[in-house]
Amino acid sequence: MFCRLLLSRMGYDRRWLLPKLAPPGCAKQWVRQQWPVEVEAQRKRHAASVLLAAIDADNLSPAREKANREAELSLPRSPDEKIALFIPKWCIETWLQWLGGDHGVTEEEQHPATPEDLRDACRAAVEQYLQMAREGRDTGGALPALDMSFPEYNRLRRP
Numbered sequence: 001m002f003c004r005l006l007l008s009r010m011g012y013d014r015r016w017l018l019p020k021l022a023p024p025g026c027a028k029q030w031v032r033q034q035w036p037v038e039v040e041a042q043r044k045r046h047a048a049s050v051l052l053a054a055i056d057a058d059n060l061s062p063a064r065e066k067a068n069r070e071a072e073l074s075l076p077r078s079p080d081e082k083i084a085l086f087i088p089k090w091c092i093e094t095w096l097q098w099l100g101g102d103h104g105v106t107e108e109e110q111h112p113a114t115p116e117d118l119r120d121a122c123r124a125a126v127e128q129y130l131q132m133a134r135e136g137r138d139t140g141g142a143l144p145a146l147d148m149s150f151p152e153y154n155r156l157r158r159p
Contacts, residue, residue, distance in 0.1 A: 001118055002092050003052050005126045011158055012050065031055040035085075036072045042083055050082040050156050054092065062087040062145040077155075084152040089145045093118075098143050099125035099132075107143055129153075 008014045020038075022030035035053055042051040057065040065087050070076060077083050088095055089107035097105045100121055105111050132138065133154075138147040 001122045002096065002125060003054055003086065005122050006129065006153075007050070007052060007156070009126055009130060010156060028055060028058065032069075032072070035069055036074070039073055039077070039083055043081070050084070052084045052086065052152075052156060054086040054088070056091055057087050057089050057145065062089055062148055066148070079155070082156055084155045086149050086152060087145055089143075093121075094143065095129075095146050095149075096121045096125040098139065098146060099128040103142060105143075107145055 004014075004017055004019055007017055020034065031053060032055070035055075038051055038053065042049065053069075055065065055069070060068070066085060069085055069087075086092070090110040091112055094105050094107060094111045096118075097111050133150055138150055141147065
C-alpha cells in the first residue's frame with residue numbers, strides 16, 4: 001500500500017498502477033523469482049513506465065539483500081532506468097511508524113501494524129517521506145534501510 005500511494009503522489013496515474021501481489025506462501029521467494037523477470041520486462045517497455053519492487057531483508061542486511069538482487073540481473077541497473085528497489089529490514093511497517101513520528105523504533109525488531117492501522121498510517125507516512133525526499137533529509141542513520149530508499153526513490157522521480 002505504501003508503494004502504491006507513493007507512486008500515486010509522485011504523479012503516476014493510479015489507473016495505470018499494476019500491483020503484483022505475491023500468491024499465498026513465501027512472498028520473499030516470489031519477489032526473488034519475479035525481480036529479474038520484471039526488470040527485463042521493464043527494460044522492454046515504454047520509457048514512461050516504472051518498476052518499484054519491495055522485499056524485506058529479514059536476516060540479511062538491506063545492503064546484502066540489495067547486492068543479492070542486483071547480482072540476479074543480466075545487466076546492472078543504469079542510473080537512468082526507472083527501476084527501484086525498496087528493502088525494509090523486517091517489514092515496511094517500521095518505516096510507517098518512524099515516518100509517523102515514532103523515532104524510537106529500530107530495524108532490529110519487527111513492528112507489524114494491524115490492517116486497520118495501515119491505510120491512515122500509509123497516507124501520513126507517504127507525505128512525510130515525500131517531504132524528506134524534497135528536502136534531501138534522511139533518518140540520520142536511525143533506519144538505514146529507509147535511508148537507502150531515498151536514492152531508489154530518486155530513480156523514479158519525474159523531471
